[in-house]
Amino acid sequence: MKRFKTGLTMVELLTVVAIMALLIGILLPSVTAVRRAAKEAKQHVQITTIELALTAFKNDYGDYPPSDPCSHNTEVNNYCGAQKLVEALLGRDLLGFNKYSNWSATDPTYYPTEQGALELSLYDRMDPYLELATADVFRLGGLFTNIGVLSDRFVLCDVFHVKKIIVVNQVTGKSTYYNAGTPILYFKANTTGKTIIDIYHYEDNEELIKLGPLKGQPPHFPVGTGQPGSRNNFLEYIIDPKVSTGTLYWPYRPDSYILISAGADGLYGTADDITNF
Numbered sequence: 001m002k003r004f005k006t007g008l009t010m011v012e013l014l015t016v017v018a019i020m021a022l023l024i025g026i027l028l029p030s031v032t033a034v035r036r037a038a039k040e041a042k043q044h045v046q047i048t049t050i051e052l053a054l055t056a057f058k059n060d061y062g063d064y065p066p067s068d069p070c071s072h073n074t075e076v077n078n079y080c081g082a083q084k085l086v087e088a089l090l091g092r093d094l095l096g097f098n099k100y101s102n103w104s105a106t107d108p109t110y111y112p113t114e115q116g117a118l119e120l121s122l123y124d125r126m127d128p129y130l131e132l133a134t135a136d137v138f139r140l141g142g143l144f145t146n147i148g149v150l151s152d153r154f155v156l157c158d159v160f161h162v163k164k165i166i167v168v169n170q171v172t173g174k175s176t177y178y179n180a181g182t183p184i185l186y187f188k189a190n191t192t193g194k195t196i197i198d199i200y201h202y203e204d205n206e207e208l209i210k211l212g213p214l215k216g217q218p219p220h221f222p223v224g225t226g227q228p229g230s231r232n233n234f235l236e237y238i239i240d241p242k243v244s245t246g247t248l249y250w251p252y253r254p255d256s257y258i259l260i261s262a263g264a265d266g267l268y269g270t271a272d273d274i275t276n277f
Helices: 010-061 080-092 115-123 206-210 230-238
Strands: 136-141 154-156 165-166 173-181 185-188 258-261
Touching: 010 080, 010 258, 080 154, 154 206
Parallel strands: none
Antiparallel strands: 136 154, 165 173, 185 258
């Protein structure tokens, strides 16, 4: 009786492997694109949530929070727009905004030294405008090894988790790993300004941008022909082409504020940024 061999030949096996590799090559970009689209959608939701919170803040206090970086009565750029955004929506110490704040890096209204004054100051607080558990808040010193002149205050980070960081619990000493996104930039419009250079100021977040992306590339707003990280590049980035002309450049949202997420690449000013304009 003649026996027949069973199983795959080498040619058949290689054919199957080639077909599988082809299918993976076709499907993998689609899966990656779906994941990126989902992240971008989540980032748009975060931007919208911040916008709603800022609207509530304005309703309570008559204006949006400032974004100028200087401390009270000084010229030190150590408390930037991104940090003031957190103070307005969550409070300097994440216990709610203090209505007597002077918006400086060393504001004593949050940390009074007199006995019992801290407890009394809590009565001056508003409830946070964002949920702390889902706000993606990180201390700036935990994201960057050298924060320079900036104060070690909190920033809101986007949903593109480009860096894994270690946070040590000061009480228990336990280390926890977190995936952190890039800080969200906040620029408040000067509504009395008559030109783009008067309405929005790159300096409001300049020191934060100088720290560089969490991934380690050099900091910059890579648009136009200006020097990387320059004010000119930032102004080109925020030009609204619908209303600008060859002689008059007008920014997006000249009557409110601008929010900028660096997107999946962690670089401000590139095509994948998520903004509110």
